[in-house]
Amino acid sequence: MDRDSFPHFLAIGTRWKDNDVYGHVNNVEYYSFFDTVINEFLIRVGGLDIHGGPVIGLCVESQCTFKQSLAFPDTVDAGLRVAKLGNSSVAYEIGLFRAGLAEPAALGRFVHVFVDREERRPVPLPDHLRTALEGISG
Known part of the structure; x- marks a missing residue:
């Protein structure tokens, strides 16, 4: 996957504390x-x-290459699409790119299950959320 594979992007600045003793961003920060690109999209769009x-998303799976x-x-230009x-x-695919570069520094997969806030049982996606997610479906 390259930059053109992702319909939604968010620029995220790295922080001094993100680097580990080896001089690069530590794996947990990815x-x-x-989380940041997904939740920014869900909230804003x-x-x-x-x-x-009444509905919240819980992560049930995540992976990074x-x-x-x-x-x-x-x-970091974080690209997002719905797989x-x-x-x-919802299963998302994420691409993390250095600003301006076409090839990803990392590729990710993240799965949300949307549940009732109180009962924590799966519920259908609200219409407004489904519409937004359909807009970035690959």
Whole structure:
């Protein structure tokens, strides 16, 4: 996958603390980039109310394939697309790119199951969220 594979992007600045003793962004931070691009999209485009809405998304699976190192002070262009849209679940694909480069530094997969906030049982995706996610389906 390259940059053109992703319909939604968010620029994320790396931080000094993201680098580890080997001089590159530590692997755990890549998952934070995944969370950030996904939740930014869900909140801004999908209208997800993370504080009081009746539906929340829970991560049930995540994976990362590392291809190149990132390091502070790189800017990461986080690309997002929906690989599979179910009744209550969404499988995303994420590409992390150094600003301006076509080849990814990392590729990720992340699966949300949307549940009732109180009962924590799967529920159908709300219409506004489904519409937003359909807009970035690959």
